[in-house]
Amino acid sequence: MTPAARIQTAGELLDAVLAGQAAEQALTRWARSNRYAGSKDRAAIRDLVFDALRRKRSYAALGGAETGRGLMLGALRASETAIDEVFTGARFMPAPVTEAERAAFRSPSEAEARDLPDWLWPEFARSLGDAAEAEARLLRExxxxxxxxxxxxxxxxxxxxxxxxxxxxxxxxxxxxxxxxxxxxxxxxxxxxxxxxxxxxxQDAASQAVVNALAPQPGQSLLDFCAGGGGKALAMAAQAGGPVTAHDIDPGRMRDIPARAARAGAEITVQPAPQGVFDIVLCDAPCSGSGSWRRAPEAKWRLTEDRLAELCTMQDAVLDAAAPFVAPGGWLAYATCSLLAPENSARVSAFQDRHPGWVMDFDRQFTLQDGGDGFYLALLKRG
Structure with a gap:
């Protein structure tokens, strides 16, 4: 495929995504229906689609429309590529740009330039302070x-x-x-x-750093309270050299853990209903995923103010449910892959207000500038 044909295909796939289809699903269906496309073509088209999703607002402004074609026009304008050399109307190439389309080209607004929803940019800036501009820019990569x-x-x-x-x-x-x-x-x-x-x-580097900060030791009892697929449980088992208990409110999310543990040589016990108390309880809570939006850019555009509030309520409930499993003198570790303070430090403060006697010994916001995804970790010691 020519570069122009790849752009035409990416625009068509973006139209499907903008209409509600998941990007991975759209790409998979296209690849299965177009066997002629080689691995380089598939990789290039995938990159075009995901780059456009990361930069949807700025590309839509530059390209004059939030459509697949508009996003591709915006991408070319952002890279200072001559659009008339690509949008020629030749076979398999996008149709020529109309005067009406050119008239719609414009410079992005403040939030559009940072590729964030209008409502989110002020909260993003409050949460990250002087680092907000750089973090927003990195989320576009x-x-x-x-x-x-x-x-x-x-x-x-x-x-x-x-x-x-x-x-x-x-x-x-x-x-x-x-x-x-x-x-x-x-x-x-x-x-x-x-x-x-x-x-x-x-496994992302910052996700690994979260487990490193827990410093689990041989002989300690360890509970991954929101285990999901088991990535952090596996890391805890490897660092401690001993067993880990994995729990998740949805047991189906843990179905791959036994096979992954067997491959890793790790001892992980899956428990839908944990028993007893533990030296370390890790809560990698459900969150906006704002620190990992580079990998899942569609989630950035699905987040609303109401959904963020729902997530904060859910995070409070997770911490309250996990706290009884921490042994006296043990640690409750609260983690999210979020860059937003309402999901992070604010939730820890709210927990301490509800549960006097818990002392925060450590907290850190891992940013994209540190390398890896954005993660937050707080360690709370039970008195």
């Missing part, structure tokens, strides 16, 4: 791919060497001692023997 070295089976040097043998280049990352940033061959990771043998797991 593609996320890097990180691996966690599984200390139960390998170490940093061995994992790097094994990956390199399969054409996957990596480098250590300062935010976590177990993190490797993939610099080449990211699309081959899932098929690699290093991944299949459990030497490495796909």
């Amino acid at each position: 593609r996320a890097e791919v990180f691996l966690r070295v599984n200390l139960l089976k390998s170490n940093l040097d061995t994992a790097q060497a094994r990956l390199a043998e399969e054409g996957i280049a990596t480098e250590p990352h300062a935010v976590s001692p177990t993190a490797l940033r993939v610099t080449e061959g990211a699309r081959r990771v899932h098929l690699s023997a290093a991944y299949g043998d459990g030497l490495v797991e796909l």
